[in-house]
Amino acid sequence: MTAGAFSPTVLVDGDDALLATVRSAVADRTPAVRVVGPDSTQHRSADCIVARTAPASVEGDVTRGGPDVVLYPRTPDDDLARRAAGAAGVRYLPASIDTDGADLLADAIDAFVSVRERGGDPDAADEASAADATGLIEEATALAGVGGWAYDPDAETVTWTAETYRLHGVPESFEPTPERAVSFYHPDDRDAVRADIERAVSGEPFDATYRLRRADGELRWVRSKAAPVVEDGSVVAVRGAFQDVTEREKRENTVRRFKRAIEAAGHAIFITDRSGEIEYVNPAFEEVTGYRSEEAIGRDPSILKSGQMDRTYYSDLWSTILSGEVWSEPIVNARKSGEHYHASETIAPITGVDGTIEGFVAIQTDVTEQVRTRERLETFEEIVNRLDDPIMLQNRDGTFRVLNDAVAEYADRSKAELIDADEFAFMDDVTARRIQREKGAVLDSESTITYEVTPTFPTKGTRSVITTRYPHYDGDGNVDGTVAICRDVTERAEREHQLRVLDRILRHNLYNKMNLVLGHAELLEERTEGRICESARKIRETGDALVELADKERRIVDLLTDESERQRLALRPIITEVVGELRAAHPDREIALDCAEPFEVCTIPELRDALAELLRNAVVHTEPDADVAVRVERADGRVVVTVADTGPGIPEMEQQAAHSPGDITPLFHGSGLGLQFVYHVVQRSGGTLRFGARDVGSLLDADAIGASVSLSLVPQPNEEPNEDARDSADGTDADANVDAAS
Numbered sequence: 001m002t003a004g005a006f007s008p009t010v011l012v013d014g015d016d017a018l019l020a021t022v023r024s025a026v027a028d029r030t031p032a033v034r035v036v037g038p039d040s041t042q043h044r045s046a047d048c049i050v051a052r053t054a055p056a057s058v059e060g061d062v063t064r065g066g067p068d069v070v071l072y073p074r075t076p077d078d079d080l081a082r083r084a085a086g087a088a089g090v091r092y093l094p095a096s097i098d099t100d101g102a103d104l105l106a107d108a109i110d111a112f113v114s115v116r117e118r119g120g121d122p123d124a125a126d127e128a129s130a131a132d133a134t135g136l137i138e139e140a141t142a143l144a145g146v147g148g149w150a151y152d153p154d155a156e157t158v159t160w161t162a163e164t165y166r167l168h169g170v171p172e173s174f175e176p177t178p179e180r181a182v183s184f185y186h187p188d189d190r191d192a193v194r195a196d197i198e199r200a201v202s203g204e205p206f207d208a209t210y211r212l213r214r215a216d217g218e219l220r221w222v223r224s225k226a227a228p229v230v231e232d233g234s235v236v237a238v239r240g241a242f243q244d245v246t247e248r249e250k251r252e253n254t255v256r257r258f259k260r261a262i263e264a265a266g267h268a269i270f271i272t273d274r275s276g277e278i279e280y281v282n283p284a285f286e287e288v289t290g291y292r293s294e295e296a297i298g299r300d301p302s303i304l305k306s307g308q309m310d311r312t313y314y315s316d317l318w319s320t321i322l323s324g325e326v327w328s329e330p331i332v333n334a335r336k337s338g339e340h341y342h343a344s345e346t347i348a349p350i351t352g353v354d355g356t357i358e359g360f361v362a363i364q365t366d367v368t369e370q371v372r373t374r375e376r377l378e379t380f381e382e383i384v385n386r387l388d389d390p391i392m393l394q395n396r397d398g399t400f401r402v403l404n405d406a407v408a409e410y411a412d413r414s415k416a417e418l419i420d421a422d423e424f425a426f427m428d429d430v431t432a433r434r435i436q437r438e439k440g441a442v443l444d445s446e447s448t449i450t451y452e453v454t455p456t457f458p459t460k461g462t463r464s465v466i467t468t469r470y471p472h473y474d475g476d477g478n479v480d481g482t483v484a485i486c487r488d489v490t491e492r493a494e495r496e497h498q499l500r501v502l503d504r505i506l507r508h509n510l511y512n513k514m515n516l517v518l519g520h521a522e523l524l525e526e527r528t529e530g531r532i533c534e535s536a537r538k539i540r541e542t543g544d545a546l547v548e549l550a551d552k553e554r555r556i557v558d559l560l561t562d563e564s565e566r567q568r569l570a571l572r573p574i575i576t577e578v579v580g581e582l583r584a585a586h587p588d589r590e591i592a593l594d595c596a597e598p599f600e601v602c603t604i605p606e607l608r609d610a611l612a613e614l615l616r617n618a619v620v621h622t623e624p625d626a627d628v629a630v631r632v633e634r635a636d637g638r639v640v641v642t643v644a645d646t647g648p649g650i651p652e653m654e655q656q657a658a659h660s661p662g663d664i665t666p667l668f669h670g671s672g673l674g675l676q677f678v679y680h681v682v683q684r685s686g687g688t689l690r691f692g693a694r695d696v697g698s699l700l701d702a703d704a705i706g707a708s709v710s711l712s713l714v715p716q717p718n719e720e721p722n723e724d725a726r727d728s729a730d731g732t733d734a735d736a737n738v739d740a741a742s
Helices: 016-025 078-085 103-117 122-131 133-144 162-168 178-182 190-201 246-264 283-289 311-322 368-384 405-411 429-445 490-527 530-561 571-585 607-620 652-659 673-684 723-729
Strands: 009-013 034-036 048-051 068-071 090-092 146-152 157-160 206-213 219-231 234-244 268-273 278-281 327-334 340-351 357-366 391-395 400-403 449-453 465-473 479-488 567-570 591-595 600-603 628-635 638-645 688-691 707-713
Touching: 009 016, 016 034, 016 048, 016 103, 048 103, 068 078, 068 103, 078 090, 078 219, 090 103, 146 162, 146 190, 157 162, 162 234, 178 190, 190 206, 190 219, 190 234, 219 246, 268 283, 283 357, 311 327, 311 340, 311 357, 340 368, 368 400, 391 405, 400 405, 429 449, 429 465, 429 479, 490 530, 530 673, 567 571, 571 591, 571 607, 571 628, 571 638, 600 707, 607 628, 607 638, 607 673, 607 707, 673 688, 673 707
Parallel strands: 009 034, 009 048, 048 068, 068 090, 591 628
Antiparallel strands: 146 157, 146 234, 206 219, 219 234, 268 278, 268 357, 327 340, 340 357, 391 400, 391 479, 449 465, 465 479, 567 600, 628 638, 638 707, 688 707
């Protein structure tokens, strides 16, 4: 072979794995290095031998003029180390301290074959190598960015190569000691460094990554890989390689963060190769589709097909992503259970460094509930548009989400203009604020409310409108707004106004005439005796009853025709006051009260009159020896007031009249008007009225109860005691707790 055309040959005396490692290590060398196995015909002309153990042709020493040898055991071998130390032309390099790219092995081979390329004397080269081995290694490792270090546990000394000094950012005049070397590491990593060194001194190699603070303050990630050097069964040193892996660590950290983000994402994500085979799925994919990762990986996305998408859809999808574009379209897929679900899907190609498409990543957002909600809204809108009455669905903030043509007609605006607006856009401020409060009451109590307002509209003027407003729930059962059904009752309101006027006139005349009748009856009763006196008494009592009946009728009419707004009221002060008045008026009657707390409710002010009516009836319309009890408690999210007595009970006719005030027959004759008043007050307060529904605990014998009436009322949201409630709480109404004073 002529000079200048030298092409060194490396003989690998070992397994296929070692052969592949050597070929990879010298792949980029110029000029090229031939790497051959032991069966090659060129093994006799080898310039260098790489072996796991001493080659068969080498016994004790390398033949002068023969090829140099790199002993490359997988792990440190004491015997090989001793033999290499006493032989020229032999380099001992355990694979366990080499870098992942076998950089130290490549440098050792290069050091040997370079001499032959220059036509030098191998013996002289061996001597030079032995004399300057450290310099050659340091030069090679500097090129590879790998430093070396050694630790003598007996002398407690540390030796660094030039590259290690550079990696620490210190001059070679710096004298490292064990503690000074450890001080460069991050405080949180120093214990790990010490432990790894101790483990190596005990005979165990290590490969670890730490954070290192250079002398200039820059924080870097370094990898330290070391193995013990053993002689006569004892560890005499620890030698290792030291490499800056900051950029690799940054890349790996980015990958780790990216993976954590994918794992935590609420969207179903899966990755496929170029052919569509699934290689990865995240936990959200498992949750959305029902397929576990082991069931999906290795299969293609067709496992999700629902049959709802046509061939054109998939054809367009593949042509888009194979051209390198991003696909983003809705899709209907099938879960493992067979249930269909709607998803918003985005698929993007994954490209290599050369721009070649290597795979795809798909992100799916389950929008099934949104689709179903939209479908429900479309159905709702279709229905309400067929109705003549104004109907609307409004969000929690009061803005219109769905409305029909009737609403647009009253507002004199298009439906598009009203979406995301509210009543303030077309109605007088006073009424709009009232409606705003009613919406809030529905949202807070999650109950239905009916109210009447008289708004002024742009073209229709002032109208009387009765509205029934309901809470609206989303797919998760949470209140997300209100539904309102309105009815224009202007004409009816005008007729009611006329009837109210007529009612007042009739009552005024009735009172005037009855006062005259009662005055003459009292006069006759005082001046006569016998049957005439008795008849006069009956006339007076009947007249008094008629006046009382007219008063009850007036209260009911006023309640039905005059709009009272709900407000916060504490029950304990009200009930305590009513009970006190009755005890004073009827000192011989026993009235028990159990009201342990203020019990604030959302009700109309007439509730006091309704409670007084119930208690007065229980005292006045029962036998003199009948007992009466009142109990206030919480039940099923409501505040329940129960009035019970040991009298004969409330006639069935009066109970029916209270619940069905519109179905009064001629036999009714006006009885039960007081209960009707109570019924309307409770209804206007959003509550319910029941007969015989509850007992009153120990206040009365359950078997002796003749009548029991319960009012179920809406508690005040975010209950905070008002002034009356505070008075009750600090003892002003102490007798409102359980008592049975007579």
